[in-house]
Amino acid sequence: MAIENKPGVEFDTVFSRNDSLELSSHHDYENVQARIFKIIVIGDSNVGKTCLTYRFCGGTFLKNPEATIGVDFRERTLELDGECIKLQIWDTAGQERFRKSMVEHYYRSVHAVIFVYDVTSLPSFESIPEWIEECSRHSVGPLVPRIMVGNKCDLRDRREVPASTAQCLADSYNFPLFETSAKDPAEKEHVDAIFLTIAYRLKSHKPLRLKQLSESSSRHLWNQREQEAAACQC
Numbered sequence: 001m002a003i004e005n006k007p008g009v010e011f012d013t014v015f016s017r018n019d020s021l022e023l024s025s026h027h028d029y030e031n032v033q034a035r036i037f038k039i040i041v042i043g044d045s046n047v048g049k050t051c052l053t054y055r056f057c058g059g060t061f062l063k064n065p066e067a068t069i070g071v072d073f074r075e076r077t078l079e080l081d082g083e084c085i086k087l088q089i090w091d092t093a094g095q096e097r098f099r100k101s102m103v104e105h106y107y108r109s110v111h112a113v114i115f116v117y118d119v120t121s122l123p124s125f126e127s128i129p130e131w132i133e134e135c136s137r138h139s140v141g142p143l144v145p146r147i148m149v150g151n152k153c154d155l156r157d158r159r160e161v162p163a164s165t166a167q168c169l170a171d172s173y174n175f176p177l178f179e180t181s182a183k184d185p186a187e188k189e190h191v192d193a194i195f196l197t198i199a200y201r202l203k204s205h206k207p208l209r210l211k212q213l214s215e216s217s218s219r220h221l222w223n224q225r226e227q228e229a230a231a232c233q234c
């Protein structure tokens with residue numbers, strides 16, 4: 001469950017000048033040096049972090065997701081204005097017992113942070129300041145872009161968090177706010193747009209170079225072992 005990088009799950013995406021979106025599995029990036037950016041997705045359990053990241057990287061709504069243990073990795077390569085950029089997305093566990101040994105790894109060398117709450121769960125929204133604090137405690141610099149996402153907008157009659165309240169909180173931190181649904185197919189392009197907003201902001205930032213990819217991959221393997229060990233109750 002730890003490393004998800006199956007063929008067919010990662011999509012290459014080309015953005016033309018007018019930003020219209022085109023998914024393609026035929027682009028050959030093998031010989032292209034992609035800049036790699038690490039994005040972590042944080043928030044209470046059950047808010048839809050896994051479904052959102054799966055929607056972005058896999059293109060579909062993931063039915064019956066299990067609670068994330070430690071972290072799941074997904075990635076998607078984008079071509080922005082002719083430049084190849086790889087977003088390496090860390091889908092973190094919301095449940096304390098599944099994240100405690102991993103927290104240091106989540107925040108290390110992160111390039112952007114997405115805080116997710118569920119618009120139908122006031123407690124998940126009220127937790128956002130704690131997640132923001134945790135992020136700051138782990139020395140994530142002020143220049144690292146942060147955004148807030150309210151998920152499950154499709155459940156209109158169950159909404160507990162008014163958009164205006166969420167906007168006030170986002171404004172108080174100076175974060176952009178997006179509301180969306182990982183489930184509603186009509187929101188698919190909006191989910192893409194959220195990650196695209198981050199990608200454009202990161203384009204001018206210092207990248208994690210390819211050289212570091214192998215180091216980072218071995219860390220993932222190590223993390224996987226650590227998760228397995230943590231999950232073992234014996």
Ligand SMILES: Nc1nc2c(ncn2[C@@H]2O[C@H](COP(=O)(O)OP(=O)(O)OP(=O)(O)O)[C@@H](O)[C@H]2O)c(=O)[nH]1
Nearest residue numbers: 045046047048049050051065068094152181182183
């Ligand atoms: N209606 C609706 N349900 C959603 C949406 N996104 C996720 N869900 C449901 O919410 C539940 C939790 O989704 P996950 O993506 O596993 O939540 P998570 O934040 O990854 O949870 P942890 O891994 O425990 O931290 C699942 O039953 C999903 O089907 C959405 O946009 N709309």
Ligand SMILES: [Mg+2]
Nearest residue numbers: 049050067068
């Ligand atoms: Mg999850």
